[in-house]
Structures are given as C-alpha cells and as structure tokens.
Amino acid sequence: xxxxxxxxxxxxxxxxxxxxxxxxxxxxxxxxxxxxxxxxxxxxxxxxxxxxxxxxxxxxxxxxxxxxxxxxxxxxxxxxxxxxxxxxxxxxxx
Amino acid sequence: xxxxxxxxxxxxxxxxxxxxxxxxxxxxxxxxxxxxxxxxxxxxxxxxxxxxxxxxxxxxxxxxxxxxxxxxxxxxxxxxxxxxxxxxxxxxxxxxxxxxxxxxxxxxxxxxxxxxxxxxxxxxxxxxxxxxxxxxxxxxxxxxxxxxxxxxxxxxxxxxxxxxxxxxxxxxxxxxxxxxxxxxxxxxxxxxxxxxxxxxxxxxxxxxxxxxxxxxxxxxxxxxxxxxxxxxxxxxxxxxxxxxxxxxxxxxxxxxxxxxxxxxxxxxxxxxxxxxxxxxxxxxxxxxxxxxxxxxxxxxxxxxxxxxxxxxxxxxxxxxxxxxxxxxxxxxxxxxxxxxxxxxxxxxxxxxxxxxxxxxxxxxxxxxxxxxxxxxxxxxxxxxxxxxxxxxxxxxxxxxxxxxxxxxxxxxxxxxxxxxxxxxxxxx
Numbered sequence: 001x002x003x004x005x006x007x008x009x010x011x012x013x014x015x016x017x018x019x020x021x022x023x024x025x026x027x028x029x030x031x032x033x034x035x036x037x038x039x040x041x042x043x044x045x046x047x048x049x050x051x052x053x054x055x056x057x058x059x060x061x062x063x064x065x066x067x068x069x070x071x072x073x074x075x076x077x078x079x080x081x082x083x084x085x086x087x088x089x090x091x092x093x094x
Numbered sequence: 095x096x097x098x099x100x101x102x103x104x105x106x107x108x109x110x111x112x113x114x115x116x117x118x119x120x121x122x123x124x125x126x127x128x129x130x131x132x133x134x135x136x137x138x139x140x141x142x143x144x145x146x147x148x149x150x151x152x153x154x155x156x157x158x159x160x161x162x163x164x165x166x167x168x169x170x171x172x173x174x175x176x177x178x179x180x181x182x183x184x185x186x187x188x189x190x191x192x193x194x195x196x197x198x199x200x201x202x203x204x205x206x207x208x209x210x211x212x213x214x215x216x217x218x219x220x221x222x223x224x225x226x227x228x229x230x231x232x233x234x235x236x237x238x239x240x241x242x243x244x245x246x247x248x249x250x251x252x253x254x255x256x257x258x259x260x261x262x263x264x265x266x267x268x269x270x271x272x273x274x275x276x277x278x279x280x281x282x283x284x285x286x287x288x289x290x291x292x293x294x295x296x297x298x299x300x301x302x303x304x305x306x307x308x309x310x311x312x313x314x315x316x317x318x319x320x321x322x323x324x325x326x327x328x329x330x331x332x333x334x335x336x337x338x339x340x341x342x343x344x345x346x347x348x349x350x351x352x353x354x355x356x357x358x359x360x361x362x363x364x365x366x367x368x369x370x371x372x373x374x375x376x377x378x379x380x381x382x383x384x385x386x387x388x389x390x391x392x393x394x395x396x397x398x399x400x401x402x403x404x405x406x407x408x409x410x411x412x413x414x415x416x417x418x419x420x421x422x423x424x425x426x427x428x429x430x431x432x433x434x435x436x437x438x439x440x441x442x443x444x445x446x447x448x449x450x451x452x453x454x455x456x457x458x459x460x461x462x463x464x465x466x467x468x469x470x471x472x473x474x475x476x477x478x479x480x481x482x483x484x485x486x487x488x489x490x491x492x493x494x495x496x497x498x499x500x501x502x503x504x505x506x507x508x509x510x511x512x513x514x515x516x517x518x519x520x521x522x
Contacts, residue, residue, distance in 0.1 A: 026459045028492050046477065048486045049168075050310055050424050054458055056288045057314050066290030 010036055014085045021081070024058035025051050036082040044080075052078065064093035097205040098235050100157055101275045104249055108280035111254060111299050112147050116280060120200040126154035127201045128194040129187070136183030138162050141262065142169040147283035148192035149261040150271045153213070157206055161185075166216040166224060167263035167425060168485075173224060177216070208232030208393065215264050217356045217427055227264075227356050233393035234272055237359050240375035241268070242277025244363055245304065245325060245350070252278040253324060254299035257306035258286050258315075263425050264356040265329045269306045279304070289314055296320040308425065309333045310458040316341055323347040328366075329354060330425040331455045332413075338366035353413070356427075358389045358397040362411070371410045380411050421450055421462070424487040433488060437464060440479045442471040445499050448490065449512050461491035463516060467498060494519055 010018060010032065018031040021040075025047070038044040041052070056067040067074075077087045101119045103109065108116035117125075129151055133139070139156045141163050143149035156163040164177055164184065178184050206212065210231045216224035247253050257270035270281045282299050285291040292315055296303055302324035307315065309331050316337070323345055328338075329352040338349040353372050354360040361380075362372035374380060378391045380403060387405075389397045402414040419430040430448055437446040446466040454460045468476060473493050480489055500511035 024459075042486065043478075043481065046481070046486070046489055046491075048424065048489075050458055050487065053288065053311060053314055056290075057317075060289070067288050068290050068294075069285040069287040 008035060008037070010034070010081070011085070013089050014081055017085045017088060018081055020058055020062055021045075021055065025054055034081050036085075037080050040078060040080060040084065059088060062094075063088050063091070065091045096232075097207045098232070100154065100204045100206055103275070103278070107249065107252060107278075109274040110147050110150060111280050111282045111284075113284045117147070119203075121196075122151065122154065123158075123203070124198045124200045125151045125194065125196065126158055128196075128198045129155035129192055130159040132191075132194070133159055133161065133187075134185050136161070136185050138164055138181045138184040140164040140169075140174060140177055140181075140184050140186045142174060142186060142188045143192050143261070145189050145192075145283065146257075146261050146270060146281065148189050150281075150283075152187045152192045153271060155187075157212060158201065158204055162211055163213040164216065165213055165262040165267065167260050167266070169262065173216075176223065206231045208235075213267075215262075215267065215356055229359075230393045233359070233391065234268075235276055236377050236392055237268060237375065238273050238276040240377060241273060241360060242279070244375060245277075245327070247273075247278040249278040251302060252280060253302045253304050255279050255281040255304050255306055256286055256292065256295045256299060257281060258292060258311050259306060259308060259330070259425065263330075264359055265352070265354065265425065266306075268354075268359055269327065269352075289318055293318050293320060296323070309337065309455070310424075312341060313337060313458060316344065320345065325350055327352060329360075331422055333366050334455075335366055342367050355389070355397060355399070358391055358394050361389050361391075370412050371406065372413070373410050379409060380405055421448075421454070421488070423454070423461075426485050426487055428485065428488050433462075433484060436483050437466065437480070440468070440471075440476060443468045443476070447499060447507055447512065448488075449509075449516065462488055463492045463494065464490035465494045465496055465499060465512065465515065467496060469497075471495075492516075 014036055018034045022031045034045060041047045060066050077083055103119055106118050108118055109122050110117045139152060139161045141149060141152045143152050153163050164181060166173055174186060178186060208231055211228055212231045213229040215227045215229060255270055257266055259266035261267055261271045273279055274281050282295050284295055286295045304324055305326045307328055309328055312328055326341060326347055326349045333351050341349050348365055349367060350363050351366050352360045353362045360375060361378055362374040364372045378389065381388055381390055382405060385398060387399045387403045389399060400420040404412045404414055420427050421430055433448045437443060444467045446464060449463045449465060451460045466476060476493060499507060500515055501507055
C-alpha cells in the first residue's frame with residue numbers, strides 16, 4: 001500500500017467514522033474499503049435517505065452532536081467520508 | 095358537480111407555520127397568485143419544490159391558473175426529464191422559481207369545480223415509467239374534511255401539524271399540504287427531517303401539536319422528549335404494535351396509523367396499540383370483488399388492494415397480509431416481478447431474483463437482496479446498471495453472485511431455499 005497517495009487513505013478519524021457507518025447501516029463493505037473521497041449517497045456507497053436518518057442517529061449517539069437539515073452545507077457534508085468526518089471532528093462533543 | 099372554495103377556513107386562521115411566522119389564507123393566496131402570474135403558457139406544472147410552503151403555494155398557483163399539478167415524492171432528474179417529455183406544456187417549478195416577491199394583492203377566494211382534475215400523483219413504477227394517479231378536487235376535499243373529523247381538529251383550537259414526509263408523496267400531500275385548506279390545522283414548513291429538526295419544529299409551533307411521520311422515522315424519533323402532542327400519525331408501512339405502545343407510554347399521546355394507497359389516498363385509520371381493526375374514513379368503503387378486495391370512494395375510481403382483508407359487518411376491516419407481489423420501501427412501491435424482470439434483463443445476467451427480508455418493514459437498515467447468476471459481470475457493474483433502471487431504495491444492498499439459483503424440479507424458487515442460501519453466505 002506504500003504507493004497509495006495519502007489522499008486515498010483514511011485518517012484515523014475517518015477510520016473510526018467508517019467503522020461506525022458500516023456498523024450502524026449494516027453494510028456489506030469493509031470499513032477500510034470506503035474510499036475517503038468516494039460518494040456516500042447515490043453512486044459510490046449507494047446510501048439513501050433512510051440511511052441518512054440512521055447515520056444521523058449514530059453520529060449523535062457516538063459524537064454527541066445533532067445533524068440538522070437547516071444546515072445549508074448538508075449536501076457538502078454528506079458528500080463523502082472525508083467531508084462528513086471533517087464536519088464530525090469540528091462539532092463533536094465527545 | 096358542485097364546486098367548493100380552494101380554502102375554507104376562518105379569516106385570519108393560520109394555514110402554515112413558516113420559519114418567518116404564521117401565514118393565513120389571504121397571504122397564502124397572494125403568494126400563490128404571484129407564482130400563477132409568472133407561469134409560462136401550458137397546461138401542467140411539475141411541482142418539484144422541496145420547501146413545504148413553496149410546494150403548497152405552487153400547488154395553489156396551479157389551482158388559480160387552471161393548470162394540472164404533476165407531483166412525485168422524490169423527483170430525480172431522470173423522472174423530471176421523462177415527465178416533461180411525456181406532458182407537453184409543462185412548467186417545472188422548484189424552490190427557486192416559487193420564491194417570489196411578497197405582499198401582492200389578495201385575489202378573491204376561487205371556487206374549484208369538484209370534477210376538475212387538479213393533480214396527477216406519480217408512483218415510481220418498477221418497470222421504469224412512473225405510474226399516473228389522477229386526483230379530482232372533490233375527492234381531495236372530501237378526504238381532508240374526513241381526516242379533520244377523525245383526528246378531532248376544531249377551529250376553537252387549531253392544531254399544528256409537523257410532518258416529516260415529503261409534500262409530493264400522497265401521504266405528505268394529504269396531511270401536510272391539503273389538510274390546512276379544509277380542516278382546523280396549520281402545517282409546519284421548516285426543516286423536519288433529522289431528529290433534531292423535529293424536536294425544534296415541535297417546540298416552535300403552538301399547541302395542540304400533531305406529528306405526522308413514518309414507522310422508520312418514528313423509531314429514531316422515539317428517543318426525543320417533545321412538548322406534549324395531541325396525536326402521532328404514522329403511514330407508508332405497517333407500524334409495529336410494540337413501537338406504537340412504547341411511544342404512547344413515553345409521550346402520553348395516542349399513536350394512530352393511516353392505511354392508504356396513492357391511487358385512492360387515505361382509506362382508514364386505527365389506534366395501533368389498541369386495535370387491529372381499521373375504521374374507514376367517512377365516504378370510503380371496502381368491498382370484496384371477484385379479483386380481490388377493493389376500495390370505493392366518491393369521485394375516484396375503484397382501487398384494488400394489495401392486501402388481503404377480512405371485512406366486518408360494521409364496515410371496519412383487518413389486514414391479512416400482502417396478496418400481490420408489491421414491495422413497499424421508504425413510501426415507494428415496486429412489483430417484485432417487475433424488479434426481477436429488470437434484473438434478468440441486464441446484459442450478461444442468466445438468472446436472478448430479488449429477495450425480501452422478513453423484517454423489511456421493521457428494521458430501517460433492511461434492504462432488498464438480489465441473487466444473480468452472471469458470469470463475467472462484476473457486482474459494481476450490475477449495481478450501476480440497476481441504478482439507471484430502478485428507484486434507489488429498491489437497489490439491493492447485498493448483491494450475491496452464484497453459479498445457479500436454488501430452483502426446484504419445477505423451476506420454482508422456494509423462499510426457504512433462497513433464505514438458506516443467504517444464511518450460508520452470512521456464515522461464510
């Protein structure tokens with residue numbers, strides 16, 4: 001894996017979040033196989049709106065803050081593991 | 095046929111609670127007229143507004159301008175393109191187009207003819223093209239009035255409706271857009287998707303409060319501590335009796351379910367924790383026909399039911415389980431036979447079948463599974479093909495490639511054999 005550019009490898013925060021996504025949504029993929037810049041919804045991981053609710057619940061339980069849809073940046077936040085992780089790191093209370 | 099006013103509420107009564115405050119019939123009509131005045135020529139409006147208030151004013155603009163509103167629960171780009179091509183003279187109105195200059199003149203209250211076709215609601219047909227369900231004005235008004243009576247909405251103390259369901263889906267349309275036109279309530283139009291949104295929304299609106307949601311969302315919302323609720327209403331999938339009971343105990347409010355279908359709208363209600371029996375709305379009745387049970391309602395075509403029913407002498411009924419191959423997820427429906435046809439029609443697929451998990455209605459993370467015989471194709475490639483052809487909620491979360499399906503000597507696929515196959519895979 002030494003040839004993999006750093007952009008494509010998960011940071012430790014992303015690893016934790018990827019594990020939470022896989023566990024809470026009971027996905028078939030392995031957490032480490034989620035590419036940080038891959039799309040989470042639609043294509044890529046193929047999540048849907050029901051998953052978004054489930055994920056919001058898991059994030060509030062594990063990171064101690066609530067996702068809201070009046071947040072204009074939601075589309076950007078949910079775009080990829082990387083964007084979601086940086087939002088989580090910015091707002092987590094635990 | 096008799097006509098009736100677009101809105102039949104006392105002067106000054108709020109119809110909607112926006113984040114900027116309550117909106118009464120006068121201001122609502124002025125906002126709708128402003129949109130109507132800007133519409134290009136044509137017969138149809140494809141209403142793709144996600145904001146509930148803009149959705150409602152755009153719908154009313156259609157009523158004012160003599161247009162038919164085309165509505166779908168989750169308008170994807172391909173659905174929009176398909177409908178624009180299918181209905182010549184369609185103006186697509188989204189949140190941007192519906193945002194207008196406030197403070198226009200209030201038009202006279204329009205009278206709408208009962209037999210006028212006011213909307214066509216689309217369900218995502220499993221075979222690709224969306225299926226059209228025509229809605230006539232009198233049918234919509236009759237159902238709003240019946241729901242107002244059933245849920246005890248009185249002008250002495252109008253209710254606030256906080257709905258988590260999209261306005262273009264038949265259930266959301268009836269309960270969060272049309273209901274305030276003819277029953278004593280006002281619908282919340284701010285965000286209400288994530289649990290935190292719903293909590294804030296319920297705190298923002300005046301009492302008595304009614305939460306309109308779905309079983310999957312209710313499961314997530316059950317951890318909230320909302321202000322007192324007059325009622326919780328659930329629809330789109332069967333509500334687990336235990337969940338209904340738990341929510342009633344926790345929130346000290348009754349939990350009701352609505353049984354309905356896009357073809358005929360809301361049909362009946364029940365208080366899930368207390369009874370299995372459904373009570374039809376005023377003006378709606380169930381009958382046993384030669385081809386199975388059907389719903390009869392004024393101003394609408396008879397609608398065959400996807401479920402087997404047991405009719406009681408007093409008009410109430412019990413549901414006995416699915417009798418067709420319809421599968422419902424996230425408020426959308428598809429025929430399993432149709433999904434299987436799409437799957438087996440993909441390039442390189444020799445055989446394939448969708449499997450419905452037993453707990454599909456009860457577990458929010460449950461999705462369809464597909465088992466496929468397609469040597470030479472990858473899972474990613476097959477999923478990409480399916481994504482172009484079916485609604486995202488029906489995409490198989492697990493797509494399992496096998497050498498052969500466990501067909502019996504008659505060529506049939508016993509469900510038990512398929513479930514065995516899945517269990518073997520789980521163990522591997």
